[in-house]
Amino acid sequence: MxxxxxxxxxxxxxxxxxxxxxxxxxxxxxxxxxxxxxxxxxxxxxxxxxxxxxxxxxxxxxxxxxxxxxxxxxxxxxxxxxxxxxxxxxxxxxxxxxxxxxxxxxxxxxxxxxxxxxxxxxxxxxxxxxxxxxxxxxxxxxxxxxxxxxxxxxxxxxxxxxxxxxxxxxxxxxxxxxxxxxxxxxxxxxxxxxxxxxxxxxxxxxxxxxxxxxxxxxxxxxxxxxxxxxxxxxxxxxxAKARAEYLLPLGCSGRAPVSEHRFALLEEGGVPDVDFSGNGLVAVVAGGAVIRTGIETGHVQILLSVLEEPPSDVATGWEEIVEVSWQAAVGGASVAGSQPVEPQLRRVTPPWPGAYRLRVHARGRDDADETERYELVVWQAPAAPDIVHARTDRLGHRLRGEVEPARPEPPEAVYRWLRRSSLSEAATVTVVTGAGVAAVLRAFNADPARPESLYSIAEESLERQSIDPWVAVLDLGGAVLAVEYNGWQGSTKPVLARASAAGRAASMYWNVNAVMRLSFAQHGQVLLSKEPFGVLDAPPPVAETLAELDFADHHRGRNMMGLVAVQRFTGHGITADDLARIEAADIGFRIVPDLPTLYPHRPHHPHHPRPGNPLAPTTETLTGLPEPALRDLAWWAAAQAAHYAGLNKDPDIAASIAARTLTPDARLRARHSQLADGEHRWVWLALHRATNPDPLAAATETLEAARYAAGPHAANLIADAQSKITTPEPS
Known part of the structure; x- marks a missing residue:
């Protein structure tokens, strides 16, 4: 320059x-x-x-x-x-x-x-x-x-x-x-x-x-x-701005970076090397506290809360809980580690100085297969002595110089490998006894004669963003293992009933949204199928399989406990080697699912009607009609759905309407219509719903399906239905 x-x-x-x-x-x-x-x-x-x-x-x-x-x-x-x-x-x-x-x-x-x-x-x-x-x-x-x-x-x-x-x-x-x-x-x-x-x-x-x-x-x-x-x-x-905008209570969650077995909650500076022999979990330092982890390096999951008042009680389900006092010089402490932390974990404590209490909860420090979790709870309070609310993990005993407790592994520990597997987020695992591989595939509505590459099916599903069902199977010798990646057919009652016809069947389903279902069937009868939360009221053949499985404890892996119950009920479970054999074989089978289960009419609460439902007035007038009139209305609506879709001359549809039941060929086509590339889904659903044994449900649900099948002509269909209900047929 x-x-x-x-x-x-x-x-x-x-x-x-x-x-x-x-x-x-x-x-x-x-x-x-x-x-x-x-x-x-x-x-x-x-x-x-x-x-x-x-x-x-x-x-x-x-x-x-x-x-x-x-x-x-x-x-x-x-x-x-x-x-x-x-x-x-x-x-x-x-x-x-x-x-x-x-x-x-x-x-x-x-x-x-x-x-x-x-x-x-x-x-x-x-x-x-x-x-x-x-x-x-x-x-x-x-x-x-x-x-x-x-x-x-x-x-x-x-x-x-x-x-x-x-x-x-x-x-x-x-x-x-x-x-x-x-x-x-x-x-x-x-x-x-x-x-x-x-x-x-x-x-x-x-x-x-x-x-x-x-x-x-x-x-x-x-x-x-x-x-x-x-x-x-x-x-x-x-x-001043931060203090004016800071509101309590505050909550956040994220991942804390760990190095040399520790992370911290600090106002500033790096994480110091400290002595944890006092309580085995947390050590107070200038401007915050350092927490001892089980893993040497990596990340741990944390939940952090800042409260206006002390917690009303001590949480359960944690292995170590220690409460300490620390003094904030200026306030605004952040979660700190060897790497930059996520934005939501920065400057989380109140941005003003003062005396604070910190309660640290820890779980999973003893086992590398366990997900390490921490909860930090902060509130402003005068300095007070440390309080140890729980001290049960082996690491804490070692750090305090105490004899390690003899802690038996929980039953579900054998399934911790699941967290690092291809089934970690969503799957259904079904075990069937008394049936061979071909029979199990037929129970799942899959064709044993049509194997495909499971990787190709999975890749296709991902590309098409499809949830079309498919299953992979493995002969365990005495039982058949069926695995669905991100599927749930093995948790449905029709599949379980068919699979257990000559023995037993049990399944555990879970997905990324924490939706789960644990199911048991024997000799064609489903004994229990429900979400495994809290105490499960199970019949005698199932009750003994649930011993020592505390589904009320949300810290424990409920899907893993469910797999323990499946193994106990059938005598067989799934291992990491089993899953490896399935994936090495690279064989999967597409499923043509059952039609949706038909239920009796369940009216909406008068104070909570289905929003925007144009059929609501029509539905209210149906409750007083005799059963024959309701049946006639249901099949009329199914015929109208086919008419508006241009399918009224389709031989399978015409035959089903004439017989007032789905013919075998029509039923198979109706099942295919539920797949991602299926055709005329709402027409087939209208025909299926018309077969509901409950006449009121048949009429109301078929009208709803027909409304969708009619597309731009839905208003005409609704008007015709209302006229048909209010105007008696000539004798």
Whole structure:
């Protein structure tokens, strides 16, 4: 960069300082504050909700926003901003640039070399901001002009008359005001400098147009603000804002990074090395506490709560619970570890000093196969002695120098491998006795003669976002294991009844939403099928399989306990080797599912009707009709569904309507219609629902299916149905 004499710089400072006040007045407060916070996180202040604190150069890089990125700090800085922020500033200031008084700007042409001559081409992505495009063009056409603006703006910021304009007055004490004043002043300096310098170096007329000037100026302002310390009053303003906005109770969850068997809750600094021999779980340090983990490195799941008052009781289901006091110097402690933590775990405790209690709950520290979990509960309270509420894990005993307890493994421990398997999130595992592989496949409505690659089926399901069912099976010798990846057919009563016809069948279903079902069947009869939560009231053949399985304890793996019950009931379970054999064989079978189960009519509560149901008035009038009339209405609705779908002449449909039951061929087609590529789903559902043994359910549910099958003619179907109900058929 060419050296600029002090005299020339002082001469330039006059018009720049004179223009700053005008520019400041035109900058909106919100985008000015966004710019003003660019350095905030580097100063260790609290993040401001709803702001762009922490957005650093290179974080935001929309396509086309950084042509030639890497060779121009100003353009890199401009590209680091959110596009909407750049556009808002461009819109706010583009009319101000022509108003700036640049009459006193000295001749700066000698500071640059000769301009580029000849022709050149620049390619820009469609939608690129005029400001970004203009800065890039200028950088290519007049090399040195853009970095000269940044260099002179830096030096001008140190000149007395300019520096005075950049200072934030003591009368501004609120965080948005301080940030806006800081950001606005430096942007105004950058705009005034860019306009003055580009005017002084004698660039072509297009290069002093507002978009070009503002593109260079905004990028320059980002560099200045990233290099400049926050105003002296900013830290206090942020603390005041954080305290005003902090509400109790507060709760958050996430993953804490662990290194050398520990993570912490700290106001600042790294996690220190401490002695855990006192209580075996938590050690108090300056500004927080350090927690001892079972794993040496990695991450653990934590739940953190900050309460207004002490917890009403001590939680159950945790192996270690210790309560300690700690003193906050300034407040705003964060979960801390060897790596940066998730945003929701930062500055979580109250942002003010004082004495606090911390109750740490831990589970799973003893076993690498167990998921380690922690709950931290914080509340403000005077210092008090430590309290140990629970001390049962082996690690805690070792750390305290105590004899380790003899702790038998829970029954479900044999299934901990499941958490690291392909079945971890969603699956159904079914075990069947008294039947061979082919019989089990037929019970699942799968064709034993049509095996396929299970990986191909799974990949196809993922690509099509389909939940069409399929199953893989394995002969265990004395039982057949059926595994459904993200499926649930083995939890349905028809499948269980068929599978258990000559013996027993049991299944455990779970999914990512914690929906579960544990089922048992024997000799064609389903004995129990329900969600395994709390105490299960089971018949004698099942009750003994549930011993020692505490489904009320949500900390224990309910799906794993369910698999223990399946194994006890059938004499066989699933092992990691079994799953490996299934996946190595790479054989799966597609399922054509049963039609949905038909239930008796279940009226909606009068105070909670089904919202937006146009059939509600019609349904109310059906309750007094005799059974023959309801049957007639159901099959009329099914026929109307076929008519509106153009299928009334389909032989299978016509035969089913005439017989008032699904023919075997029609039933198979109806089942196929429920698959992802099935056709006329609602027509077939209307026919199926018309067969409901409960006449009122048959009429109401068939009308509903027919309404969907009728599509744009639904209103006509509803009107015809109402007329048919209220107008008796002629005798």
């Amino acid at each position: 060419v050296e600029v004499p002090d005299a020339l710089l002082e001469e330039l400072a006059g018009p720049v300082a004179g223009a700053i006040a005008l520019v400041i007045a035109r900058i909106p407060k919100v985008p000015a504050a966004e710019l003003g916070r660019l350095r905030a996180t580097d100063d260790g202040t609290w993040p401001i909700r709803g702001s762009s604190i922490g957005r650093r150069a290179g974080v935001w890089s929309p396509a086309g926003s950084r042509p030639g990125a890497g060779d121009s700090p100003v353009r890199d800085a401009l590209g680091s901003l959110p596009p909407l922020l750049v556009e808002r500033l461009l819109g706010a200031l583009e009319l101000t640039v022509p108003e700036l008084d640049l009459a006193g700007v000295p001749d700066l042409a000698g500071l640059l070399g000769e301009p580029v001559t000849g022709r050149f081409v620049m390619a820009m992505t469609s939608g690129t901001s005029e400001a970004v495009h203009g800065a890039a063009m200028l950088d290519q056409v007049r090399p040195g002009a853009v970095p000269l603006v940044a260099a002179l703006a830096r030096r001008l910021a140190t000149r007395e008359r300019v520096a005075a304009l950049l200072a934030v007055g003591p009368e501004i004490t609120d965080e948005p005001g301080v940030a806006a004043a800081h950001g606005g002043a430096h942007l105004a300096l950058a705009v005034s400098s860019a306009a003055a310098v580009l005017h002084g170096v004698g660039v072509q007329a297009w290069a002093i147009e507002p978009p070009v000037v503002l593109g260079v100026a905004i990028g320059t302002a980002v560099l200045l603000l990233q290099e400049t310390l926050m105003p002296p009053g900013y830290a206090a303003a942020v603390v």
